[in-house]
Amino acid sequence: MKIAVWLGRRLIAIVLQLLIISFLTFSLLFLMPGSPEQILIGPNPATAEQLESIRERYGLNEPFLAQYADWLGAAVHLDFGTSIANGEEVSSLLIERSGVTVSLAIYAIVLLLLLAVPLGLVAGARAGGTADRVISAVTTMLVSAPAFATGLLLLYVFGVVLRWFPIFGFGSGFTDVVWHLTLPAATLAIAVIALIVRQTRAVAATIVRSDYVLFGRARGVAPWTIWTRYLLRGSSMPLVTSMGLVLGFFLTGTVVVERLFSIPGLGSLLINAVSTKDLPVVQGATILVSFFVLLANLLADASHLAVDPRVRKAVLA
Known part of the structure; x- marks a missing residue:
């Protein structure tokens, strides 16, 4: 029983640490130079309609904490979106590279x-x-x-x-x-x-x-x-x-x-x-x-x- 309590505490600590890391990682979107939608669309020029589409797709018009909650919910299911560089699913890239x-x-x-x-x-x-x-x-x-x-x-x-x-x-x-x-x-x-x-x-x-x-x-x-x-x-x-x-x-x-x-x-x-x-x-x-x-x-x-x-x-x- 004591081992189960110890293990439970450690798992809770890991979850809390991952929450802190995820919050800081998500905040990078708003700390990097440039607007969040421009960062997500990549270096290519974008029209106003494309920028608005990105804002709608990623919920950038919502409050910050609401955006984080939506992103965290997707991340729990290993959905980190798509790569800006090549359009591949990030989860597929991570699974492929983690084995190496x-x-x-x-x-x-x-x-x-x-x-x-x-x-x-x-x-x-x-x-x-x-x-x-x-x-x-x-x-x-x-x-x-x-x-x-x-x-x-x-x-x-x-x-x-x-x-x-x-x-x-x-x-x-x-x-x-x-x-x-x-x-x-x-x-x-x-x-x-x-x-x-x-x-x-x-x-x-x-x-x-x-x-x-x-x-x-x-x-x-x-x-x-x-x-x-x-x-x-x-x-x-x-x-x-x-x-x-x-x-x-x-x-x-x-x-x-x-x-x-x-x-x-x-x-x-x-x-x-x-x-x-x-x-x-x-x-x-x-x-x-x-x-x-x-x-x-x-x-x-x-x-x-x-x-x-x-x-x-x-x-x-």
Whole structure:
């Protein structure tokens, strides 16, 4: 019952946050330079009759709050109108592009775990040693670089010089998509690799000095068993609780990465819409990305609650 109350409160908080975001997003129509009807009709010249038709179609003659209520009611049903740039339904664009962005974010998490967890375990098992210092220095240096600079470096080295990976596009078919998304996903993973390495290192350094690991070594337990059964399993709890937050970061970080690698996802859609003042697309993409981030944060908190009895006891007390 207490879990249901906690979940209900979190869902209410998400709804309230989305309402605030939607209100601010809708207000862009009236804050941008130019009249709302001229913004909605696009850059092409329009007659007085066309402007009046736009006002009638979007209810611009009604009070502001009434307009917002009508727009919100349509948005709840994923109706954000049509794109000013190409006349397509915004909801169709969002559905098509969101699959690309989510795929990129999930692939980035897979690469992050494959890179960061082994490095963190090695650093923790050899805390204070040369390997620990080298890994900490390299990961800190990598995370200090802007994602745009990291992406350009990977693009030049592995795409232009070595020609191991394509330099732009999304591809078709599972293998081709994975091939195209490797460099963008690596760019996102590198942006937070130091966080996961440090987190894994801290847990591994504690476990490796614990009594049961020392006892296992004294009994002749194989090193591989110690690494997999004790270190890897013990490090999994903080990793689970971090993945929701990392996913939220990746969903927002794709804005830069998708633009750099010409990937047709939500990020590139949002940037193109902003540059062309395609307001319906900006509104829809902003709300959808916000929803994904809030949902990722909820999953992070829920996973923390599920795997850590201390947090569960404190929250549900």
